[in-house]
Amino acid sequence: EAYGQSAKEFTTKDEFEAEAVKHIETTLARSLFNCDEAAAYAGTALAFRDRLIIEWNKTQQNQTFANPKRVYYLSLEFLMGRALDNAMLNVGLKDIAKEGLSDLGFRMEDIVSQERDAALGNGGLGRLAACFLDSMASLNYPAWGYGLRYKYGIFKQEIIDGYQVEIPDYWLDFNPWEFPRHDVAVDIQFYGNVRKYMDESTGKQVSVWENGEIVTAVAFDVPIPGYQTATTNNLRLWSSKASGGEFDFQKFNSGDYESSVADQQRAETISAVLYPNDNLDRGKELRLKQQYFWCAASLFDIVRRFKKSKKAWKEFPSQVAIQLNDTHPTLAIPELQRILVDIEGLEWDEAWSIVQNTFGYTNHTVMPEALEKWSVPLLQYLLPRHLQIIYDINLNFLQYVERTFPKEREMLGRVSIIEESQPKMVRMAYLAVIGSHKVNGVAELHSDLVRTTIFKDFVKIYGPDKFTNVTNGITPRRWLHQANPRLSDLIASKLGGHDFLKDLTMLNQVEKYVDDKAFRKEFQEIKYANKVRLAKYIKDTMGVSVNPAALFDIQVKRIHEYKRQQLNIFGVIHRYLTLKKMSPEERKKVTPRVSIFGGKAAPGYWQAKNIIHLINAVGKVVNADKEIGDALKVIFLEDYNVSKAEIITPASDISEHISTAGTEASGTSNMKFVLNGGLIIGTCDGANIEITREIGEQNIFLFGNLAEDVEDLRHAHFYSEFHLDDDLAAVFKAIREGMFGDAESFTALVNSVTDHGDYYLVSDDFHSYVETHKLIDEAYQSQEEWVTKCITAVSRMGFFTSDRCIDEYAEMIWNVEPLNPKVNG
Numbered sequence: 064e065a066y067g068q069s070a071k072e073f074t075t076k077d078e079f080e081a082e083a084v085k086h087i088e089t090t091l092a093r094s095l096f097n098c099d100e101a102a103a104y105a106g107t108a109l110a111f112r113d114r115l116i117i118e119w120n121k122t123q124q125n126q127t128f129a130n131p132k133r134v135y136y137l138s139l140e141f142l143m144g145r146a147l148d149n150a151m152l153n154v155g156l157k158d159i160a161k162e163g164l165s166d167l168g169f170r171m172e173d174i175v176s177q178e179r180d181a182a183l184g185n186g187g188l189g190r191l192a193a194c195f196l197d198s199m200a201s202l203n204y205p206a207w208g209y210g211l212r213y214k215y216g217i218f219k220q221e222i223i224d225g226y227q228v229e230i231p232d233y234w235l236d237f238n239p240w241e242f243p244r245h246d247v248a249v250d251i252q253f254y255g256n257v258r259k260y261m262d263e264s265t266g267k268q269v270s271v272w273e274n275g276e277i278v279t280a281v282a283f284d285v286p287i288p289g290y291q292t293a294t295t296n297n298l299r300l301w302s303s304k305a306s307g308g309e310f311d312f313q314k315f316n317s318g319d320y321e322s323s324v325a326d327q328q329r330a331e332t333i334s335a336v337l338y339p340n341d342n343l344d345r346g347k348e349l350r351l352k353q354q355y356f357w358c359a360a361s362l363f364d365i366v367r368r369f370k371k372s373k374k375a376w377k378e379f380p381s382q383v384a385i386q387l388n389d390t391h392p393t394l395a396i397p398e399l400q401r402i403l404v405d406i407e408g409l410e411w412d413e414a415w416s417i418v419q420n421t422f423g424y425t426n427h428t429v430m431p432e433a434l435e436k437w438s439v440p441l442l443q444y445l446l447p448r449h450l451q452i453i454y455d456i457n458l459n460f461l462q463y464v465e466r467t468f469p470k471e472r473e474m475l476g477r478v479s480i481i482e483e484s485q486p487k488m489v490r491m492a493y494l495a496v497i498g499s500h501k502v503n504g505v506a507e508l509h510s511d512l513v514r515t516t517i518f519k520d521f522v523k524i525y526g527p528d529k530f531t532n533v534t535n536g537i538t539p540r541r542w543l544h545q546a547n548p549r550l551s552d553l554i555a556s557k558l559g560g561h562d563f564l565k566d567l568t569m570l571n572q573v574e575k576y577v578d579d580k581a582f583r584k585e586f587q588e589i590k591y592a593n594k595v596r597l598a599k600y601i602k603d604t605m606g607v608s609v610n611p612a613a614l615f616d617i618q619v620k621r622i623h624e625y626k627r628q629q630l631n632i633f634g635v636i637h638r639y640l641t642l643k644k645m646s647p648e649e650r651k652k653v654t655p656r657v658s659i660f661g662g663k664a665a666p667g668y669w670q671a672k673n674i675i676h677l678i679n680a681v682g683k684v685v686n687a688d689k690e691i692g693d694a695l696k697v698i699f700l701e702d703y704n705v706s707k708a709e710i711i712t713p714a715s716d717i718s719e720h721i722s723t724a725g726t727e728a729s730g731t732s733n734m735k736f737v738l739n740g741g742l743i744i745g746t747c748d749g750a751n752i753e754i755t756r757e758i759g760e761q762n763i764f765l766f767g768n769l770a771e772d773v774e775d776l777r778h779a780h781f782y783s784e785f786h787l788d789d790d791l792a793a794v795f796k797a798i799r800e801g802m803f804g805d806a807e808s809f810t811a812l813v814n815s816v817t818d819h820g821d822y823y824l825v826s827d828d829f830h831s832y833v834e835t836h837k838l839i840d841e842a843y844q845s846q847e848e849w850v851t852k853c854i855t856a857v858s859r860m861g862f863f864t865s866d867r868c869i870d871e872y873a874e875m876i877w878n879v880e881p882l883n884p885k886v887n888g
């Protein structure tokens with residue numbers, strides 16, 4: 064009610080203008096005479112927000128009335144990006160808004176880019192959650208997202224003198240897309256002790272967790288509109304505040320003002336900041352507090368909603384499916400068991416079967432350093448009752464294993480939830496497996512590795528059916544239609560409209576036009592225009608001119624040794640050395656390249672920061688080398704995020720997905736790049752393998768060793784004599800001799816390959832990588848064949864929509880059905 068009272072459903076340009084102007088003049092209290100782009104954005108956003116609220120209320124009413132089984136997607140990360148463009152497209156009134164804004168003297172792109180990204184995530188896992196919300200709404204699933212309302216999202220990255228500098232991302236000063244629900248508040252307990260007593264009337268032992276510290280969770284709701292459907296789902300984000308209002312009044316009145324403010328700040332710290340680690344576990348107490356705070360608030364909300372229906376507890380799993388996005392929400396498992404046993408008085412076994420049938424767990428990595436473990440002493444201190452429950456879960460489980468496999472006692476230590484280390488640790492992935500009815504990986508190879516490596520024993524214990532695969536997908540609304548409207552419209556012109564955005568398999572009809580001259584020309588022109596747009600962005604932000612006719616070679620993702628940006632930059636240096644040896648005539652014949660990098664390093668990940676530094680140092684030398692000119696440019700784009708990805712993705716000729724085989728669970732940007740008419744160079748890893756199967760191996764550049772050989776190769780680095788590839792040796796020599804400045808700062812990076820076992824197999828894959836780039840140069844020279852590959856690949860990408868993915872989850876894991884968004888009010 065804070066923002067104007069009427070919620071008129073505008074349908075024409077004039078009505079839109081009237082609504083936007085009304086918001087500018089009244090909600091923002093600004094005169095139209097000094098309406099700048101920020102105000103025009105706010106007015107437009109508020110006008111569209113009104114539209115969403117109407118659909119949102121209807122959807123929630125409809126769901127309450129029909130009371131179907133609902134899906135709850137628990138994720139510590141939702142990497143949403145901007146909301147306005149998405150809202151306009153989903154409501155279907157973007158063109159009207161564009162004309163209206165133009166009347167007011169504004170260009171749509173300028174207005175849309177006023178919005179700050181909602182960057183409540185690190186990378187792939189967080190963006191996947193955002194794509195899933197879009198698909199669940201678009202397919203009319205009754206679904207909720209639950210997350211944390213971080214005051215600070217992922218940090219902003221600046222590059223200063225070639226080094227990453229982190230700037231806090233305070234993003235909430237104007238956020239029209241959230242609605243505080245001060246009436247939806249849940250008190251969450253930490254610390255304290257457990258008192259046990261015998262209930263005389265029932266003869267049962269009862270546990271009471273008491274004397275803890277209370278923090279209040281307040282809900283903030285974000286509407287999630289589906290594409291061309293009335294369904295508008297809800298993303299509920301919890302914000303922490305001190306319980307009992309602003310201050311502890313007792314302390315305040317007794318004169319202890321400072322400590323009452325300190326308590327308040329301590330409570331608010333819980334939802335203050337997103338942890339910026341991606342695929343690396345650090346085990347910090349505050350992070351555990353975040354996890355419990357969010358799990359407990361979400362479960363309270365879910366249980367409260369269930370209880371309103373007055374159904375029997377055994378119906379819970381028929382009404383509620385909860386999906387755990389990695390192990391981050393695993394505490395929801397002992398929390399639900401605690402609610403059912405300690406608070407609702409169910410028997411342990413009955414409660415446990417409800418818990419198991421409710422949860423599904425998605426694993427996103429098999430790398431040991433990313434698997435969460437929490438120390439037993441920390442859990443004992445912070446969540447004493449949960450630790451007891453975890454021990455009881457473990458006891459029952461181990462007794463079952465012992466009964467079932469009496470001859471395999473050595474298995475017990477391996478599968479125990481408790482690792483017998485010093486201190487003891489709780490293995491969250493094992494708890495998640497044991498507490499769920501389905502466990503899935505995110506691409507076929509990854510799901511195979513899940514079954515054969517980290518959870519091998521559990522496959523034996525539970526049988527193979529508990530483990531499954533759901534290959535990741537991306538929403539074509541944001542990643543094709545919104546990021547690349549011209550390509551979307553070209554496809555629509557051949558397919559009789561934009562229906563393919565709701566059924567991406569229709570893309571296969573595009574293949575008919577692969578030899579159509581006009582289609583090919585238009586396709587090429589669109590790619591070129593997208594490259595011109597990126598070139599302009601590079602010029603505007605970095606002052607470097609790049610030739611849009613050059614081959615754009617892009618690697619944008621979090622900086623991580625396993626993703627091997629170091630392999631890429633070593634390859635670039637090799638290219639530079641090769642160019643330097645050529646005569647000017649020879650150099651003219653080479654396919655000109657722009658190597659583009661982007662991505663954030665976790666602030667404490669020193670080696671990743673060295674990689675960023677090397678890329679920038681190489682760029683500085685190469686870009687200033689007059690002899691080289693357009694033949695090679697090296698760009699590090701600052702602060703890669705979702706909205707920048709929307710500009711970068713459509714502009715690639717080649718993108719790099721070159722992780723050490725077996726380390727990248729799926730990858731999702733690989734899908735985005737191919738869908739936008741770029742080809743990829745990649746290893747046989749993650750979803751690259753399925754992309755190859757779909758688009759054909761003549762349309763992808765694969766290289767490098769296979770996952771099955773990685774273990775032996777690593778072994779060989781330690782036990783056989785090591786001889787470095789000549790080309791890579793020359794690259795290292797150039798670095799050591801200071802060709803890119805301060806050689807010493809790159810020593811560790813070089814030594815990780817030469818002296819420390821080359822864990823990521825850079826040297827093993829280097830030759831094959833360089834040779835494959837030569838093939839790419841050649842292939843790009845014959846543009847006709849290149850375009851054929853690109854168009855063919857696009858037409859075969861239908862499988863990788865997140866709509867397919869969500870339907871698979873719904874059918875195999877959640878057992879939920881879409882709810883017709885019939886309008887009842």
Ligand code: 26Y
Pocket residue numbers: 185186187188189191340341342343344345427428433434435505535727728729730731749
């Ligand atoms: C333990 C904690 C610090 C942690 C935080 C974030 C651990 C992992 C992560 C993030 C993981 C992540 O983003 N994984 C990626 O998930 C994508 C979606 O499934 C995959 O495509 C990608 O291969 C995988 O690395």
